[in-house]
Amino acid sequence: MNESLEQLADELLMSRYRDGDADAFTVLYTRHRQSLYRFMLRSIGDRGTAEELYQDVWTRLIDARDRYEVSARFQTYLYRIARNRLIDHYRKHCPSLIEDPDRIPDLDGLDSETHVIELLEQQDKAVALADALRQLPLEQRTAFIMRAERDMSLEEIAAVSGVGRETIKSRLRYATGKLRILLRQTHEPA
Numbered sequence: 001m002n003e004s005l006e007q008l009a010d011e012l013l014m015s016r017y018r019d020g021d022a023d024a025f026t027v028l029y030t031r032h033r034q035s036l037y038r039f040m041l042r043s044i045g046d047r048g049t050a051e052e053l054y055q056d057v058w059t060r061l062i063d064a065r066d067r068y069e070v071s072a073r074f075q076t077y078l079y080r081i082a083r084n085r086l087i088d089h090y091r092k093h094c095p096s097l098i099e100d101p102d103r104i105p106d107l108d109g110l111d112s113e114t115h116v117i118e119l120l121e122q123q124d125k126a127v128a129l130a131d132a133l134r135q136l137p138l139e140q141r142t143a144f145i146m147r148a149e150r151d152m153s154l155e156e157i158a159a160v161s162g163v164g165r166e167t168i169k170s171r172l173r174y175a176t177g178k179l180r181i182l183l184r185q186t187h188e189p190a
Helices: 003-007 010-018 022-044 047-063 074-093 113-135 138-150 154-161 165-187
Strands: none
Touching: 003 022, 010 022, 010 074, 022 047, 022 074, 022 138, 047 074, 074 138, 074 154, 113 138, 113 165, 138 154, 138 165, 154 165
16 A cells, blocks of 8 residues: 555545545545444444444445545544434434434553552443443434544534534533433442
8 A cells, every 4th residue: 555645634535535546445444443433332332233334334435435525524424424324223223212303451461450440440431431322312422422532523513413513512512411410320329
């Protein structure tokens, strides 16, 4: 693969892929595969389904390459495909969950029991957060994950979601509030 491809912006890589440069796709895939998979997994909560939808997003991107035009950041384009695939999945399998429009840690090499305990506590917090995220309505969950995981701007999330910036601000505010409540409940004694 051409090393200079790694220096190119995503949008230029996608344009080159559209024009027949398969190596450009390899660079895009390498850059975005982990974060896209985490997004799908956190949105769905089931590894098998997340893997299936993740592969489908890449397939749809490949199928749509001939129509690609730079009108936004590539990340926005990719996550719009992912979000639409999630909505399709939920409509088919869990219609009641659609909101209306309006790892196991690596313990090798740890030098003390304290480090193991700290790592396990972090894992417990991650599990609690993942459980709380699954309880959010789809639109709030995806907006929150795009903001927290990908550090997307409100405008980018709005473009992916097809709604206005203020709607995204509301979704994030509601998501954050509900997550605080859910996480507080997790730490309260029974």
